[in-house]
Amino acid sequence: MKGIYLDHNATTPVDPLVLEAMLPFLQESFGNASSIHAFGREAAKGLTTARETVAGILGCTAKEVLFTSGATESDNLALRGVVSANRKKGNHIVISSIEHPAVLNTAQALEKEGVQVTYLPVDSDGLVDPAQVKAAIRPETILVSVMYANNETGVIEPIAAIGRIVREAGVLFHTDAVQAAGKLPLNVDELQCDLMSLSGHKIYGPKGVGVLYVRKGVKLAPMITGGHHEFNKRAGTENVPSIAGFAKALELAEQRRKEDARRIGEMRDALEKRLLELLPQIFITAQGAPRLPNTSHLLLHFIEGEGFLMRLALNHGIAVSTGSACTSGTLGTSHVLDAMGLPKQLANSGVRISLGRGNTMEEMELAATAIAQEARRLRDMSPLYDNYHNGRMAEEDRRQYDVWASK
Amino acid sequence: MYSDKVMDHFTNPRNVGVIENADGIGEEGNPICGDMMTFYIKVEDGRLTQVKYKTFGCGAAIAVSSMISEMALGKTLSEALAISNKSVAEELDGLPPRKLHCSNLGADALHLAIQDYLSRHPQEAASLKMPERSREDVYEERFGRFGHGPAPTEKAD
Numbered sequence: 065m066k067g068i069y070l071d072h073n074a075t076t077p078v079d080p081l082v083l084e085a086m087l088p089f090l091q092e093s094f095g096n097a098s099s100i101h102a103f104g105r106e107a108a109k110g111l112t113t114a115r116e117t118v119a120g121i122l123g124c125t126a127k128e129v130l131f132t133s134g135a136t137e138s139d140n141l142a143l144r145g146v147v148s149a150n151r152k153k154g155n156h157i158v159i160s161s162i163e164h165p166a167v168l169n170t171a172q173a174l175e176k177e178g179v180q181v182t183y184l185p186v187d188s189d190g191l192v193d194p195a196q197v198k199a200a201i202r203p204e205t206i207l208v209s210v211m212y213a214n215n216e217t218g219v220i221e222p223i224a225a226i227g228r229i230v231r232e233a234g235v236l237f238h239t240d241a242v243q244a245a246g247k248l249p250l251n252v253d254e255l256q257c258d259l260m261s262l263s264g265h266k267i268y269g270p271k272g273v274g275v276l277y278v279r280k281g282v283k284l285a286p287m288i289t290g291g292h293h294e295f296n297k298r299a300g301t302e303n304v305p306s307i308a309g310f311a312k313a314l315e316l317a318e319q320r321r322k323e324d325a326r327r328i329g330e331m332r333d334a335l336e337k338r339l340l341e342l343l344p345q346i347f348i349t350a351q352g353a354p355r356l357p358n359t360s361h362l363l364l365h366f367i368e369g370e371g372f373l374m375r376l377a378l379n380h381g382i383a384v385s386t387g388s389a390c391t392s393g394t395l396g397t398s399h400v401l402d403a404m405g406l407p408k409q410l411a412n413s414g415v416r417i418s419l420g421r422g423n424t425m426e427e428m429e430l431a432a433t434a435i436a437q438e439a440r441r442l443r444d445m446s447p448l449y450d451n452y453h454n455g456r457m458a459e460e461d462r463r464q465y466d467v468w469a470s471k
Numbered sequence: 472m473y474s475d476k477v478m479d480h481f482t483n484p485r486n487v488g489v490i491e492n493a494d495g496i497g498e499e500g501n502p503i504c505g506d507m508m509t510f511y512i513k514v515e516d517g518r519l520t521q522v523k524y525k526t527f528g529c530g531a532a533i534a535v536s537s538m539i540s541e542m543a544l545g546k547t548l549s550e551a552l553a554i555s556n557k558s559v560a561e562e563l564d565g566l567p568p569r570k571l572h573c574s575n576l577g578a579d580a581l582h583l584a585i586q587d588y589l590s591r592h593p594q595e596a597a598s599l600k601m602p603e604r605s606r607e608d609v610y611e612e613r614f615g616r617f618g619h620g621p622a623p624t625e626k627a628d
């Protein structure tokens with residue numbers, strides 16, 4: 065595939081070194097890690113090494129690392145596993161309103177099963193206020209889950225501050241750190257978390273593999289039952305090739321973290337600066353908050369995201385993503401932008417650009433030019449753009465475009 | 472997911488624009504995904520001699536408005552009123568099920584432009600049979616009794 069890939073928050077290509085780490089376990093060392101013969105022991109060795117590598121990076125013990133089929137499973141296991149094992153203690157959980165569907169929809173499903181759920185609001189930058197976390201905790205609260213960094217806007221939540229409050233209250237704290245891995249430190253003690261979800265394919269590892277860190281002493285009921293794999297917390301023959309790939313990917317992500325953040329952050333800033341020069345009436349989401357260095361979420365006023373995304377792909381081979389209502393299965397706007405208080409009409413113009421290791425500064429210039437060009441074309445055919453300028457738009461609607469605008 | 476015809480009209484939308492001193496303007500919005508279309512028409516001797524539009528919407532919505540402008544151009548008012556969401560979708564070699572509502576938007580915006588014209592030309596209106604539909608009817612036809620948008624999330628506390 066030629067073109068410019070700017071959708072790294074969706075997924076990343078597998079690093080060649082990761083592939084190299086996986087191959088032996090697909091071929092010569094193919095054994096079942098539970099078998100006691102030499103074939104099995106070799107696979108088990110790979111599994112142990114991978115677990116130790118991950119534990120080293122998270123600052124925990126190997127026994128606290130569970131391998132899963134991806135972060136969706138990790139998030140499910142964290143919520144359902146804790147709820148199910150702690151029924152005696154309470155029946156109330158707290159999550160932020162900007163969580164990934166893996167957490168949000170799981171919480172909603174639990175709600176239908178009788179669990180009480182509090183959804184924490186966020187401010188206009190998408191930040192959770194630790195004081196509101198504290199206020200939401202009740203005697204029967206068993207778990208708080210707040211994501212480390214948001215996949216749509218890249219906003220970074222004050223996880224350590226939230227974690228301290230939650231744990232002081234004697235409540236378990238889970239964080240979905242999928243988007244933070246490779247970009248922010250992952251030490252579980254510094255972050256004050258009891259459970260943490262990670263995914264392989266966001267860090268140049270394979271798809272279909274993830275981790276759930278579970279602090280020693282946390283009561284967690286398995287969701288997948290079967291054999292005695294993963295310390296009886298997640299049954300199923302271990303996917304050793306992917307697990308070895310995950311460990312290698314996380315190791316590389318950690319080694320390259322600071323350098324990647326610097327280089328990619330410079331590109332992101334250059335792209336945003338150029339776009340602000342080229343295109344009036346845009347809004348950089350969450351600009352007032354700490355953001356992941358690779359993520360830029362923009363509102364391109366008067367333009368609908370899906371049409372824009374298609375034009376950018378067709379005419380320029382540039383891949384980005386959008387949370388526009390037209391692209392979602394439910395035809396609803398992004399719950400993240402809703403929670404930030406963005407009016408629907410504006411939220412439909414949301415475009416996410418997420419950079420990665422493979423991008424170059426030249427691509428930023430190309431992308432900025434292409435984005436500005438396609439945005440102008442779509443504005444030329446937008447009735448909202450006309451109405452904004454010819455006075456047919458209601459004053460209140462018109463004002464929204466001026467309020468949510470980056471200078 | 473889109474047919475070649477949809478892609479063609481999406482990449483090269485025909486007749487985009489506004490008509491200064493239009494004889495009729497129809498604006499229709501979609502309360503669910505927030506999209507909007509505005510049609511402008513010029514009428515001479517009972518025929519649409521110019522059809523232009525502006526569209527804020529997905530790829531399908533853009534293709535629909537472009538196709539409708541082509542279908543309506545040169546038609547009599549009653550012929551243009553007969554253009555339906557179904558006939559547009561057929562002309563486009565089909566639309567994904569999720570995108571059928573975008574074709575409603577286009578047909579409705581065109582019909583509103585014609586209605587706008589007829590409201591100022593009562594004689595012509597009298598000689599034409601207009602389908603009697605209220606805005607609520609149109610909404611219900613399109614989205615069901617209460618719309619099928621995501622239900623507002625129940626938030627505890």
Ligand SMILES: Cc1ncc(COP(=O)(O)O)c(C=O)c1O
Pocket residue numbers: 073074133134135136137139164166211213214215240242243262263264265272273274
């Ligand atoms: C924040 C976040 N959590 C969870 C997931 C789900 O991860 P996976 O694709 O490994 O199931 C993703 C990725 O889509 C994500 O961005």
Ligand code: FES
Pocket residue numbers: 389390391504505506527528529530531532569570572573
């Ligand atoms: S206009 Fe929103 S889905 Fe087509």
